[in-house]
Amino acid sequence: MTVNNNSGILIVGSIAFDSVETPVGSVEKALGGSATFASIAASYFASPRVVAVVGEDFGDEHIARLTSRGIDTKGIERIAGGKTFHWKGKYHENMQDRDTLETCLNVFEGFDPVLPDGYKESDYVFLGNIDPKLQAKVLDEVGHARFVGMDTMNFWITKTPGDLRSVLRKVDVLFINDEESFQLSGERQVLGAAEEILKLGPKYVVIKRGEYGALLFGHDLRLFVPAVLLPSIVDPTGAGDAFAGGFMGFMAGATKITRSTLAQSMVAGTVMASFAVEAFSIDGLLELDTLMINNRRDELRSMVDHD
Amino acid sequence: MTVNNNSGILIVGSIAFDSVETPVGSVEKALGGSATFASIAASYFASPRVVAVVGEDFGDEHIARLTSRGIDTKGIERIAGGKTFHWKGKYHENMQDRDTLETCLNVFEGFDPVLPDGYKESDYVFLGNIDPKLQAKVLDEVGHARFVGMDTMNFWITKTPGDLRSVLRKVDVLFINDEESFQLSGERQVLGAAEEILKLGPKYVVIKRGEYGALLFGHDLRLFVPAVLLPSIVDPTGAGDAFAGGFMGFMAGATKITRSTLAQSMVAGTVMASFAVEAFSIDGLLELDTLMINNRRDELRSMVDHD
Numbered sequence: 001m002t003v004n005n006n007s008g009i010l011i012v013g014s015i016a017f018d019s020v021e022t023p024v025g026s027v028e029k030a031l032g033g034s035a036t037f038a039s040i041a042a043s044y045f046a047s048p049r050v051v052a053v054v055g056e057d058f059g060d061e062h063i064a065r066l067t068s069r070g071i072d073t074k075g076i077e078r079i080a081g082g083k084t085f086h087w088k089g090k091y092h093e094n095m096q097d098r099d100t101l102e103t104c105l106n107v108f109e110g111f112d113p114v115l116p117d118g119y120k121e122s123d124y125v126f127l128g129n130i131d132p133k134l135q136a137k138v139l140d141e142v143g144h145a146r147f148v149g150m151d152t153m154n155f156w157i158t159k160t161p162g163d164l165r166s167v168l169r170k171v172d173v174l175f176i177n178d179e180e181s182f183q184l185s186g187e188r189q190v191l192g193a194a195e196e197i198l199k200l201g202p203k204y205v206v207i208k209r210g211e212y213g214a215l216l217f218g219h220d221l222r223l224f225v226p227a228v229l230l231p232s233i234v235d236p237t238g239a240g241d242a243f244a245g246g247f248m249g250f251m252a253g254a255t256k257i258t259r260s261t262l263a264q265s266m267v268a269g270t271v272m273a274s275f276a277v278e279a280f281s282i283d284g285l286l287e288l289d290t291l292m293i294n295n296r297r298d299e300l301r302s303m304v305d306h307d
Numbered sequence: 308m309t310v311n312n313n314s315g316i317l318i319v320g321s322i323a324f325d326s327v328e329t330p331v332g333s334v335e336k337a338l339g340g341s342a343t344f345a346s347i348a349a350s351y352f353a354s355p356r357v358v359a360v361v362g363e364d365f366g367d368e369h370i371a372r373l374t375s376r377g378i379d380t381k382g383i384e385r386i387a388g389g390k391t392f393h394w395k396g397k398y399h400e401n402m403q404d405r406d407t408l409e410t411c412l413n414v415f416e417g418f419d420p421v422l423p424d425g426y427k428e429s430d431y432v433f434l435g436n437i438d439p440k441l442q443a444k445v446l447d448e449v450g451h452a453r454f455v456g457m458d459t460m461n462f463w464i465t466k467t468p469g470d471l472r473s474v475l476r477k478v479d480v481l482f483i484n485d486e487e488s489f490q491l492s493g494e495r496q497v498l499g500a501a502e503e504i505l506k507l508g509p510k511y512v513v514i515k516r517g518e519y520g521a522l523l524f525g526h527d528l529r530l531f532v533p534a535v536l537l538p539s540i541v542d543p544t545g546a547g548d549a550f551a552g553g554f555m556g557f558m559a560g561a562t563k564i565t566r567s568t569l570a571q572s573m574v575a576g577t578v579m580a581s582f583a584v585e586a587f588s589i590d591g592l593l594e595l596d597t598l599m600i601n602n603r604r605d606e607l608r609s610m611v612d613h614d
Contacts, residue, residue, distance in 0.1 A: 215610075303522075304611035306573075307567055
């Protein structure tokens with residue numbers, strides 16, 4: 001898996017403190033958020049620049065963890081007197097379903113992404129799960145990106161379908177989980193859901209199915225990557241963002257958009273998600289090296305190699 | 308996919324009349340049962356011989372449907388004055404969960420498999436989901452099979468764990484769904500479940516995950532095949548048996564046990580299961596040809612071909 005740190009990728013999303021309880025443990029106000037997970041995952045394949053907002057309670061030590069991965073943090077705005085977005089949740093025994101116990105948007109409620117000089121020329125852009133109006137605003141500022149990925153969630157599918165559809169027309173790939181794909185499309189099988197979503201504009205849709213793997217659909221293109229088989233899972237939080245970050249980072253590093261690079265991006269996303277869920281917060285993602293990443297890539301390849 | 312009808316495979320299991328309601332329709336007293344689905348699926352790759360029991364209400368037209376696929380039905384015992392096993396069930400909206408509304412075992416309650424002359428020399432054996440005591444009895448009669456597959460279910464895992472473990476020591480492959488694999492192993496992830504099950508004796512374990520595909524584990528071997536993506540599903544009944552039948556039939560037809568034939572057997576099983584769920588009863592499995600089967604095989608291969 002080629003690691004190419006010369007390719008810039010703009011990542012816009014949330015930075016949060018997560019308080020998480022899972023069947024194997026818990027963590028209080030640990031670093032999280034879509035931009036955090038995505039940028040760290042992407043940093044193994046490209047050079048991420050992050051646009052996000054935090055409060056005065058967001059210490060320099062957190063910024064340092066991002067910069068230690070070569071992430072450009074100029075676009076992280078710190079609001080004086082404000083508090084950082086805080087999410088509190090508890091996972092069920094199956095490690096899939098979860099209950100949200102508390103959501104304090106804090107400074108994230110007024111998030112108005114501003115792109116620093118240089119960010120606007122980004123060729124690769126990942127729009128994390130934020131208000132589609134803000135996603136659209138970022139895209140307008142960027143102008144001519146080569147490849148744009150976006151995430152969304154049930155809230156925007158239900159509450160602002162018009163805004164969501166308007167962004168969908170402008171992106172290359174939508175990352176979505178299977179339940180959300182059914183909600184967005186009105187279909188009950190992933191095949192039909194993918195076909196309907198492609199009609200909304202994106203060139204590709206990646207349907208994430210957690211421990212069951214992920215599918216990429218394009219016009220005349222279907223790719224599947226199984227999830228890495230793990231002995232145990234510690235915390236699923238951020239898996240989807242790590243997937244998107246790994247995928248988009250690999251695309252940025254590869255610089256060519258072909259069937260093969262899309263497939264390798266799916267593998268990169270799958271591998272980064274597998275590391276993310278093995279520890280709380282970003283701890284599973286910070287200390288990786290090429291060998292660790294390539295070993296998991298090879299494991300995935302071998303599982304689907306039928307010769 | 309090589310179709311080799313010279314290879315005999317013994318299939319022991321149930322023959323039933325199924326009354327099924329799914330979100331898209333319903334059927335009354337239609338031909339079903341593990342031996343039925345497995346033998347028809349296997350018939351595309353090998354020559355199945357079936358051992359099962361039916362009642363006087365089991366008309367010759369049903370036997371004719373099996374013989375039309377080249378299946379040897381000498382081992383199907385018809386009990387005078389008896390009634391055929393009847394199962395009635397209703398599937399939920401998600402086409403995965405189901406409620407059993409009625410189970411009339413009838414003649415199946417006294418099933419005592421007797422192998423006709425010639426059956427005992429079978430090199431390939433599939434033991435459908437029946438009392439593990441009966442599975443063991445069949446294996447004793449067969450003597451020296453080259454490759455034995457077995458199915459089971461939560462009922463035997465809970466009620467007769469000793470009998471089940473004693474058969475597990477004698478088989479080559481166990482087919483089991485993920486929930487049952489957790490129940491049998493006490494683990495909560497498929498990786499750990501597979502490792503524990505392999506310790507019980509079988510050389511391989513196939514963990515079936517419905518629409519999410521299937522995994523094969525052996526010592527130092529992991530294979531994954533995604534499910535065929537279907538626009539719609541009519542009736543999931545029999546999918547697991549069609550999978551096992553396709554898998555075992557392909558193994559019998561291939562005659563060699565290698566990584567590659569195991570992988571191709573996983574694909575054959577996946578393809579046969581996909582046809583089974585597209586219609587009620589056995590209707591999706593009866594009228595196939597090599598081209599239809601190979602097209603789905605190629606579709607699966609292409610989805611996991613990352614080059």
